[in-house]
Amino acid sequence: MEEINMTFEAILPELKAGKKAVRTGWEGTELFVILQAKTTFEGDPLNPYFLIKTADEAYSMWSPTDCDILATDWQLVD
Numbered sequence: 001m002e003e004i005n006m007t008f009e010a011i012l013p014e015l016k017a018g019k020k021a022v023r024t025g026w027e028g029t030e031l032f033v034i035l036q037a038k039t040t041f042e043g044d045p046l047n048p049y050f051l052i053k054t055a056d057e058a059y060s061m062w063s064p065t066d067c068d069i070l071a072t073d074w075q076l077v078d
Contacts, residue, residue, distance in 0.1 A: 003075050008064065011074040015050075024073040029055040032077050033062055 003024075006014075011021045020032035031053045039046045052062035 005072055006074045006076075007072050008069045008074060011076070014076055020077045021074050022077050023068065023071055024075055025071060029057075031055055 005024065006021075015021055015033065015035040018035075020034050022030060022032045033050055033052050036049050036051050038048050050062040050064070051059040053059050
């Protein structure tokens with residue numbers, strides 16, 4: 001599979017479709033970002049939110065920074 005760098009605007013529909021993405025510019029333990037679909041918590045609606053998976057931790061909530069939104073080094077991962 002050829003690795004293609006994408007913008008956040010291009011990767012967002014892929015995340016909404018359930019795919020995983022990462023920035024190649026990240027040099028830490030970041031493995032991928034996913035979008036958790038709308039669900040419920042204690043019977044109340046819970047809006048969709050991003051999660052990040054790292055090599056040394058469990059999933060954590062994630063919000064893209066300005067740098068992440070403007071970056072052009074996003075790639076889909078398996």
